[in-house]
Amino acid sequence: MAMDTLRDLYIEELKDLYSAENQIVKALPKMAKKASDDELRDAFEEHLKVTKEQVKRLETIFGDLERSPRGKRCAGMAGLIEEGSDMMKEKAEPEVMDAALISAAQRVEHYEIAAYGTVRNFARRLGLTQHSKLLQQTLDEEGETDKRLTSIAESHVNPAASRAG
Numbered sequence: 001m002a003m004d005t006l007r008d009l010y011i012e013e014l015k016d017l018y019s020a021e022n023q024i025v026k027a028l029p030k031m032a033k034k035a036s037d038d039e040l041r042d043a044f045e046e047h048l049k050v051t052k053e054q055v056k057r058l059e060t061i062f063g064d065l066e067r068s069p070r071g072k073r074c075a076g077m078a079g080l081i082e083e084g085s086d087m088m089k090e091k092a093e094p095e096v097m098d099a100a101l102i103s104a105a106q107r108v109e110h111y112e113i114a115a116y117g118t119v120r121n122f123a124r125r126l127g128l129t130q131h132s133k134l135l136q137q138t139l140d141e142e143g144e145t146d147k148r149l150t151s152i153a154e155s156h157v158n159p160a161a162s163r164a165g
């Protein structure tokens with residue numbers, strides 16, 4: 001589609017995020033299954049619930065724009081998920097695999113943080129206050145998830161991984 005206006009770009013980037021979130025919904029159960037650490041598994045399972053709400057938030061925005069959220073595949077997220085799933089196929093000590101899962105998940109979070117920060121700013125610029133609030137909510141959740149993953153890694157997963165093998 002033509003990207004003549006900031007609104008066009010906004011819609012394109014929202015579609016990209018919609019695809020990204022749906023890819024994450026599919027990937028998270030696999031990551032939870034692969035995790036050995038209870039807290040890490042809980043974090044993935046909880047983030048799955050949060051992600052499903054984030055998908056709904058995007059659907060609300062598309063409803064307001066009277067546009068379909070479909071029609072785009074986020075190649076960036078596909079790449080991140082592919083790297084993660086390649087890593088999950090490796091033979092590894094469980095503690096080291098947990099550290100690897102966190103590393104993959106944080107890449108995903110940072111991609112989302114960048115993308116949501118951008119669309120939130122576009123929404124503000126376009127005077128779409130309600131959208132910017134919804135996008136900010138998701139942005140905050142991604143930030144919290146990222147911090148939680150760092151804390152799980154630093155408190156026990158990385159120390160355990162450093163003793164493995």
Ligand SMILES: [Fe+2]
Binds near residue numbers: 021024054142
């Ligand atoms: Fe998300």
